[in-house]
Amino acid sequence: MGWLIGLDWGTTSLRAMLFDGEGGVHETRHRAWGIRQLPQGGFEAALSSICEGWPSCPVLAAGMVGSQQGWHEAPYVDTPADVHALAAHLVTVAAADGRRIHIIPGVRDGVGPNVMRGEETQLIGVLDAQPRLAEGTPLVLPGTHSKWVQLYRRRITGFTTMMTGELYGLLRTHSILGTGLPDARAAARHHESFDGGVRAARASGSAGVLTRLFSARTLVLEGKLDAAAVPDYLSGLLIGEEWRAALAAGWLDRGEIPVLIGDEALCLRYRRAATLFDLPDPTWIADATARGLWRIARVAGLAVDRTPPVPMELPG
Amino acid sequence: MGWLIGLDWGTTSLRAMLFDGEGGVHETRHRAWGIRQLPQGGFEAALSSICEGWPSCPVLAAGMVGSQQGWHEAPYVDTPADVHALAAHLVTVAAADGRRIHIIPGVRDGVGPNVMRGEETQLIGVLDAQPRLAEGTPLVLPGTHSKWVQLYRRRITGFTTMMTGELYGLLRTHSILGTGLPDARAAARHHESFDGGVRAARASGSAGVLTRLFSARTLVLEGKLDAAAVPDYLSGLLIGEEWRAALAAGWLDRGEIPVLIGDEALCLRYRRAATLFDLPDPTWIADATARGLWRIARVAGLAVDRTPPVPMELPG
Structure with missing residues (x-):
C-alpha cells in the first residue's frame, strides 16, 4: 500500500x-x-x-x-x-x-x-x-x-450509550452543584472524594444516582466535602452510576473482565471505580x-x- | 392579630x-x-x-x-x-x-x-x-x-431531593439533546411524546433513566420523534424517573396515594406520569x-x- x-x-x-x-x-x-x-x-x-x-x-x-x-x-x-x-x-x-x-x-x-x-x-x-x-x-x-x-x-x-461525560460537564459548568467552585485548572485530584462519589452511586441501589446528586451540594454546606473536591465527587457519582447501571441492565456480569478503550487518565478513573464495585480490574487498551x-x-x-x-x- | x-x-x-x-x-x-x-x-x-x-x-x-x-x-x-x-x-x-x-x-x-x-x-x-x-x-x-x-x-x-427541574433545564438548554430545537415558547404540548418518555423511564427498570437519555437524540435522527416534541419527551423521561426512583427507593409504596403540592400545570404532569406507572391518581394541593x-x-x-x-x- x-x-x-x-x-x-x-x-x-x-x-x-x-x-x-x-x-x-x-x-x-x-x-x-x-x-x-x-x-x-x-x-x-x-x-x-x-x-x-x-x-x-x-x-x-x-x-x-x-x-x-x-x-x-x-x-x-x-x-x-x-x-x-x-x-x-x-x-x-x-x-x-x-x-x-x-x-x-x-x-x-x-x-x-x-x-x-x-x-x-x-x-x-x-x-x-x-x-x-x-x-x-x-x-x-x-x-x-x-x-x-x-x-x-x-x-x-x-x-x-451513557451521556456520562456530557452530564458531568453540564453539572460542573451550569448547575447549582458547580457554583462557587475554585478554578478547575488549578485543582488537585481528590481521590477520596472521587471514591466517595462512587460509593454513593453504588449505595443508591436500584433507585439510581439521581437520588444522590444533591449531596454534592449539601456535603459542602455541611463542611464534609471541600468545594475544590466537588468535581471529583461528581465524577465519582457519574462514573459509579455507569458501572451500577451496567450491572443492573445486564451489560456486564459480575464475573466478566470488561475492556476499557481510550484516554488513559479517564480509563484509570473507570478502573478505580470498578474496584469499588468489587469488579475485576478491567483491561485497558489505548485509543486504537x-x-x-x-x-x-x-x-x-x-x-x-x-x-x-x-x-x-x-x-x- | x-x-x-x-x-x-x-x-x-x-x-x-x-x-x-x-x-x-x-x-x-x-x-x-x-x-x-x-x-x-x-x-x-x-x-x-x-x-x-x-x-x-x-x-x-x-x-x-x-x-x-x-x-x-x-x-x-x-x-x-x-x-x-x-x-x-x-x-x-x-x-x-x-x-x-x-x-x-x-x-x-x-x-x-x-x-x-x-x-x-x-x-x-x-x-x-x-x-x-x-x-x-x-x-x-x-x-x-x-x-x-x-x-x-x-x-x-x-x-x-431529586434535581429533576434543574436537570431538565440543563439538558434542554445546554446539552446536545436540546440543540436545533424550535423555540420553546412557540411549542404546543406533545402529550404522546411526554407519555413516551415516561414509559421509557419505567421500562429502564433498575438500570435507571440515564441509560435511556440518548434516545431523545436518536429518535429524532430516525424521524420517530418530532424535534419540537423533544422537550416534552425529556420532561417525561425525567418525571418518570422520579416515580421510578421513588418506588425503587421505597419513598412510595404501590398502594399509597401520594400528595402533590405546588404549581398546577407541573403537578398535572406528575399525575399523568403516575397513571403510566399504574399508581393511584395523586391528590393535588395548590401552593400553601x-x-x-x-x-x-x-x-x-x-x-x-x-x-x-x-x-x-x-x-x-
Whole structure:
C-alpha cells in the first residue's frame, strides 16, 4: 500500500495522521477544528491546512465529519457491522484542492436506538490488534457519550450509550452543584472524594444516582466535602452510576473482565471505580483509531499510490 | 392579630403578600428579584420597593433569602421539625427603612444529607389546611429541586431531593439533546411524546433513566420523534424517573396515594406520569406558602400591631 492520510474528525477537534506504506504513523497533527468550530473556509480550508506539505494520497476520515452536521453525511450501517460493511459504505467527497476524502459511516443499533460515529473505527482497530479478544467481552469506550459495546465474531453486534461525560460537564459548568467552585485548572485530584462519589452511586441501589446528586451540594454546606473536591465527587457519582447501571441492565456480569478503550487518565478513573464495585480490574487498551483507519483503508483498497511523497513547493 | 407582610423570596423571584388581621391575603405583588438578581440597592431596596405604601407591620420571609447567599443566614432546623421549632428559630434583621424582617429557617435532614428552604413553609401551610392528612402519606413538591417528604405527627420527619427541574433545564438548554430545537415558547404540548418518555423511564427498570437519555437524540435522527416534541419527551423521561426512583427507593409504596403540592400545570404532569406507572391518581394541593407564613407568624407571636394601615404619603 502507498501513503494514506487518516482523519479523526469529531465535534471539538481534528487529528490528522500521515501513514507510511506499512501502516506506521509518520506524523500526527492536531487542530481545535471540530465540526462545530471550523476555521474560515470551512471543511475545505481545514483539510488543506492540516494536510499542508503532505503527499497526494487518499484521505480516510472517521467521526462526526460524516454526520448530518458534518462535511457530507455517511449514513449509518446497521448492527451487526464488521470491517467489510464499513469499508463497503464509505462516502467519497472530492475536495477543491484535489484530494479525495472517504468518510467512514457510523453504526446504528436498532435497540434504543443507539448510534456511534468514530467509535466503530476504534473498535475495528481493537479487533485488529487483539484478534483473540474473548467473544462477548463487554467493551467500554468512556467519553462524552460513553459506549458499551458487544462484539461477536468480529462484528459490532450491539451497543448502548451513557451521556456520562456530557452530564458531568453540564453539572460542573451550569448547575447549582458547580457554583462557587475554585478554578478547575488549578485543582488537585481528590481521590477520596472521587471514591466517595462512587460509593454513593453504588449505595443508591436500584433507585439510581439521581437520588444522590444533591449531596454534592449539601456535603459542602455541611463542611464534609471541600468545594475544590466537588468535581471529583461528581465524577465519582457519574462514573459509579455507569458501572451500577451496567450491572443492573445486564451489560456486564459480575464475573466478566470488561475492556476499557481510550484516554488513559479517564480509563484509570473507570478502573478505580470498578474496584469499588468489587469488579475485576478491567483491561485497558489505548485509543486504537489509527489502527482502525489503516485496517479499513486496506479492506477498502485505498492507498494504492506507491510513489514516495513529493514535498509541495511553498508559495513565494 | 394585626397586619403582616409575608415574603416568598427564592433564587429567581420575590413574592410579597399583605395579610389582613384574619390571615386573608389583601394584596400580592411579584417581582423578578430573586436573591441572585436583585435591583440596585440589594435586599434593602427590593424590600422597600415591593412593600411601598403598605402599613408598618412585621415582615416574615421564607426561602433562599435565609441561605448563606441570602440577606441573612437562618441556620437549618433539624428533622423532626414542626411549626414550633421553625417559629422558635426565626432570624430577625432590621432593615434601613425601619421594617423588621423575620426569616424562617430551612430544614435539614441528616440522611443524604438533604436541605430545604421555602418548602417547610408550604408544608406547614398544608398541615394547617389539612390536619387530617394521613400519617405517613408521601408528599411531593415538584420543582427545580423536587422534595419527597415524610410527615409524622405534624412534623417533617424526613425528606429527600431529586434535581429533576434543574436537570431538565440543563439538558434542554445546554446539552446536545436540546440543540436545533424550535423555540420553546412557540411549542404546543406533545402529550404522546411526554407519555413516551415516561414509559421509557419505567421500562429502564433498575438500570435507571440515564441509560435511556440518548434516545431523545436518536429518535429524532430516525424521524420517530418530532424535534419540537423533544422537550416534552425529556420532561417525561425525567418525571418518570422520579416515580421510578421513588418506588425503587421505597419513598412510595404501590398502594399509597401520594400528595402533590405546588404549581398546577407541573403537578398535572406528575399525575399523568403516575397513571403510566399504574399508581393511584395523586391528590393535588395548590401552593400553601401563604397559609404557612400566616401560621408560623401566629405561633411566633408576630403581627401584634393592631392599628389599621396608614397609607404612606407619596413623594411630591
